[in-house]
């Protein structure tokens with residue numbers, strides 16, 4: 001198997017000054033990519049600016065003979081998103097890959113979370129994804145090539161207590177990924193989601209003494225493959241946690257067809273409706289296939 005290379009590919013990575021983003025940047029930089037290391041160096045809650053972390057990653061990539069530049073703009077505004085992508089265009093004249101990885105955390109229950117903490121997390125994770133993707137996408141379409149990787153989380157797929165802002169952002173990423181994959185399909189642009197798990201500063205305060213090895217280097221090969229031209233999937237979600245790599249997907253039960261329903265019918269048939277054996281998995285054109293399937297059942301009357 002020959003080594004996957006990224007020579008001359010320009011890849012922007014948000015939040016690349018630390019943790020997972022840093023591991024992605026160093027792996028891609030070591031394999032020939034020109035990396036825009038974006039990170040304002042904020043604290044875990046997303047406050048403050050420190051150019052140090054991004055500069056350190058750029059120095060590490062250069063020390064290995066690679067090529068990288070620093071961007072300290074924040075993904076949290078449309079102007080910031082544009083500036084991050086323009087850094088790639090101004091310096092390297094192109095953009096081939098975008099990994100939106102930047103993240104902050106602000107905890108609070110549904111009853112206690114402040115509006116400010118709600119917005120601050122949506123701004124970085126979810127709106128931030130839109131800001132950078134919107135700035136990069138037209139350039140990728142024009143070049144008829146692009147790889148976009150968004151970052152979700154177990155908390156986005158399944159929810160978690162005390163972080164509705166984070167969970168909403170991370171599940172919202174699925175909607176963005178679907179549309180980028182659909183609109184990018186004919187343009188040579190692929191978009192996928194990584195669902196990572198790794199011990200980083202985000203694990204501060206957790207008891208990790210019983211955790212198996214969970215370094216960011218277990219996740220970065222998966223992201224690197226998604227960022228490579230040979231990546232064969234789009235609109236997908238790959239989980240990478242503690243050495244296990246898997247596909248996450250949305251599925252439906254086969255469902256129950258009746259030509260008409262009453263609320264009582266729903267109650268009477270709920271077990272059959274919920275029966276999830278042999279689930280249906282609709283792919284990239286799921287919105288079309290889904291309607292086709294439902295209409296087909298209606299036409300067949302079963």
Ligand code: NAD
Nearest residue numbers: 015018019020041042074075101102103153196197198200
């Ligand atoms: P981290 O805190 O080590 O890294 C996140 C980086 O994002 C930081 O360096 C921070 O400065 C940067 N950042 C914050 N606000 C930013 C902004 N406005 N613009 C640009 N950059 C900004 O955390 P991590 O664990 O490496 O997390 C990386 C991503 O992976 C996040 O999106 C996180 O939600 C996600 N994730 C992590 C885990 C995990 O187990 N570590 C699990 C699921 C999802």
